[in-house]
Amino acid sequence: MNTYEIIVVGGGPAGLAAAIEAHKSGAKNILILERDRELGGILQQCIHNGFGLHIFKEELTGPEYAERFIREMDALGIEYRLDTMVLEVRNDRTVDIISSKHGFETLQAKAIVLAMGCRERTRGAINIPGTRPAGVYSAGAAQRFVNMEGLMVGKRVVVLGSGDIGLIMARRMTLEGAKVLAVAEILPYSGGLTRNIVQCLYDYDIPLYLSHTITSIEGRDRVEGVTIAQVDTKRQPIPGTEIHYDCDTLLLSVGLIPENELSKTAGIQLDPVTGGPVVNECMETSVPGIFACGNVVQVHDLVDWVTEESRKAGRNAARLVLGQITEGEPDLRTRANHGVRYVVPHTIRIENIEKEIDLMMRVTDPFKNKYLVVKHGEDVVKKVRKAHLTPGEMESMKIPVEKLRGLTGELTVCLEEVAHEA
């Protein structure tokens, strides 16, 4: 059986950053497994700009961001395999893989980094009524067809969901000559960045209907039309508010789900809120020696944060292999409270924190002017004033290790009111 120090599952931004950082941290025998025909993951189809502002201090497209990491990985001589599917990851850190070139193999690792990313929610996941014709695409599938294969998916388009991928695709389809008739969003606010709403929709006079959803898809072989309607506070369609569009295409941008099939068969504990593994301060899952990072843990809004989180996972996987991690029960558990939906990481062993711990979180609803507070019991560990909070933008708080030393029990993260100033 082939043996590696570290096996990385997935060659997208998370896997690349983890492998590079593991190498720089002293692990040398590393293998990246990628199921697609090339490295880079979803970045290769995200041809728009806006990537890398934090990591590179410049605005890159997805393929440019990916290529910088691929070059670095190549320069370090890290081994990778393309067109290779991972079938199973086990808690003894063996991995079953299959490829046309080498057939079925089982590999052994000292540490594994899971970096499988996420998948789009599909029509089936949100139960849209109507017929089932061709022409209903997830926004990401359409993006791959248009940007990588050079295939146009339709001429008259309605988009359901106002996440960033949906907004980006509304502009992209317009630039390629399609007519985008409307974007419907079931929530009273958009999950996409303001920048994208302005530059992808308003620039091209594409209407955005908030608190609206699709109530019907028509057409037998191909989409012929869709009907949208306003929804009430319980998200039920309001009769009489229907708008009908003649169209041949419906794009769905209705959320992303961490892809954890492999994690489940490995017996890794998942967080029902994030949909990703429960992780500790090292980004290690509930199975010792198996780490996770990027969108498989929590769906990020910026690839820069995926890179940052994955560097942490890669570095700690290397530290584990080199015997630099103290195993044992966690000192602290994190908990989301009032206004905060989740916190990552879930557990903390203070001894393993090198300098500071980065707590990442999302809020439950849009808020203005609140304190984001980390507490131990009634004691405030850190408090930051936020002018603007929205579920679409991940928040993070860095806490120096000195502030945590000696603490046990629970660390809660919540929102608190800002007292009125005179």
Add this chain to the structure above:
Amino acid sequence: MKRDLICIVCPMGCRCSIEEDTSAPKGYKVTGITCKRGEDYAIKEVTEPTRMLTSTVRIEGARLPRLPVRTSGAIPKERIGECMALINQLQVRHPVAMGQVLLKNLFDTNVNLIASRSL
């Protein structure tokens, strides 16, 4: 003429109005914005709006049929349609390196069209 804008400089997304005002230092009165950068954005947006443009061009002899491209800087917003027409006519041959200039000095703006990956 008064125009309503949403500022995109930061996540606050200020909704603001802008109108010409010869008595203001920069010639415009901006209301509803909470910072200096936002005011500059609003004035630029009504005087000379620019955008980055990204798209794909046909590539021959490569393992994929399309090459992603971008403008090396922002171009005037009203030129986007013309720029797409140029991009749609363009065809390149393998190999192309990331950053390689495919069209020079678009509309005399000193902005080039460049490949955004190696292929």
